[in-house]
Amino acid sequence: MTTAMGAALRRIQLGNALSAFGNGFTVPFLFIYVSQVRNLGASTAGIVLATFAVAALVVLPLTGRVIDRRGPLPVAIAGTVSAAIGSMGLGLADSQSLVVAAAAALGAGIAVIQPSLATMIVWCSTPTTRSRAFAMQFFLNNLGLGVGGLLGGQLVDTSDPSSFVRLFAIESAMFLVLGAAIATVRLPKVPKVEDAVPTDESAKGGWRSLFADRAMVQLCVLGFVMFFACYGQFESGLAAFAVEVTRISPATLGIALAANTAAIVLAQFVVLKLVERRRRSRVIALVGLIWTVAWIAAGVSGLVPGAHGVATALLISTYALFGIGESMLSPTMAPLVADLAPARLVGQYNSAFALVKQLALAVGPAVGGLMAGGGMYVAYIAMLIVCSLGISALALRMGRRLTPEQETPLRASAARTGTAEKAVVVEETDRMPVSV
Incomplete structure (x- = not known):
């Protein structure tokens, strides 16, 4: 992995960790917030949770083609903006229609972010470093969610709707931080990465x-x-x-x-x-x-x-x-x-x-x-x-x-390296003068 690839990957991972941290503030309390704090009932809370899945199912079939045509950066940034708007909208919404609309924006944004970040991680890693890169992403996601959930539990008060507005504001801000972090990423200009960015015709x-x-x-x-x-x-x-x-x-x-x-x-x-x-x-x-x-x-x-x-x-x-x-x-x-x-x-x-x-x-x-x-x-x-x-x-x-x-x-790479080294030794041996 080159220095540029490592720097880009670290920035992506940091933004992703902060986004997960923001998610942790709201995820454990969403059902209670909609059903009890906003007094919209358990049925509306169930609709909101279903809306996340429906929004994801609507946008994901189209997301891959856009990523392969335009690259993951603009798609990821659009996803963070949609997620930030949806999160803040959930915090401010006080009716069923507004809550569902905000959930749709949040769900679509998160769904778009996931494959975009995965593609960026692929571009900023090699087959031998990719497992470690995705393991780090998963580790930071869970750590961020856990810490965010613990802090959110200390701030939340079911008798005070404004406490939930603060939680959703934090989540919204963290999505914007993720967008800002990846907007500054410069994907390394190496042949492997350039080959991964196709023309419109090749993505069909x-x-x-x-x-x-x-x-x-x-x-x-x-x-x-x-x-x-x-x-x-x-x-x-x-x-x-x-x-x-x-x-x-x-x-x-x-x-x-x-x-x-x-x-x-x-x-x-x-x-x-x-x-x-x-x-x-x-x-x-x-x-x-x-x-x-x-x-x-x-x-x-x-x-x-x-x-x-x-x-x-x-x-x-x-x-x-x-x-x-x-x-x-x-x-x-x-x-x-x-x-x-x-x-x-x-x-x-x-x-x-x-x-x-x-x-x-x-x-x-x-x-x-x-x-x-x-x-x-x-x-x-x-x-x-x-x-x-x-x-x-x-x-x-x-x-x-x-x-x-x-x-x-890793084994395949080591085997190729060993084969190449043997080939070099054989070539050098063939070039040695023969003593008579």
Whole structure:
């Protein structure tokens, strides 16, 4: 990695961390804010949460093509402006129509920012440094969300709407800080980066090329199952199971969520050293097995109501195990998407994977909520155990289609370097004069 690439990447990561910090001020309190503080009811709060997903699903199919035609910088800046307007709008809105409109602007902005930043990280890294770059992004995201949530909890007062206006103002300002940070980024002018910026003609047919890429299609299917079985259940089915079946208090549920964040923050770079030289498909398969254990632990926690301490420990362990799995995926999934993408379609591939994530995050809570609402907890846990085992099976199947450079870029790079060095030695030997 060149000095220019490293400087650009550090600026992108700093802006992203501050944006996550701002998000942390509002994300845990959004439902309460809409339903209770603004007195718009739980149904309106549910509509607002659904609006985030709908807005993302509307803009993401178009985002990749724009990134590949115009570059990620203008797209990311537009996303930060939309997110800042939406966030401030949520803080000031006092009617259902205004709240939903603000949520749409915020959701669309965040959805556009994600693949844009991912593409910028790809441009500012190499195949051998990409895993570490995405791991750092994931680490800073979770750290920012956690710190922001802790500080936001100290500032919020449900009896005082103005306290929430302050929270949303902070979030809005942090989006603008992100926009300012990336606006000053000068992407390094190296052949690899220039090749990644296509003309309008070369970006055409992006979706057709993507669907023809069997490895990418398999990765998208795998990603959907993964996001459905983990992230899509945190705030719906798993939370309901924890409260209704395991019988833990909402305060203890907060501790479990904190355990998830702590596991990510503490384990991220230890895990990175363990996985970055391993086959990516096998790392993902191992995550499926870890999450299988996590769901089994959650199920057992509901079978020991008489041993409340044991049940609570099992439930907290479930969230911690999810965090360990997430820390293994951060240096694996996003870099793999980038390494599968042709240089001219990096934005398209990143946007497609972000679209799959949003679909899973829309379907997952709906399915989890319906099953929890119907008391189908045994079927719910069984379904998610099957999904987790499916992750392992899908990952191993996908691995058959990956090249050595896509599976283990560090090993492949070392092998190429070793081959080149041997070739130089042979060439030098051939040039040596022969003694008679």
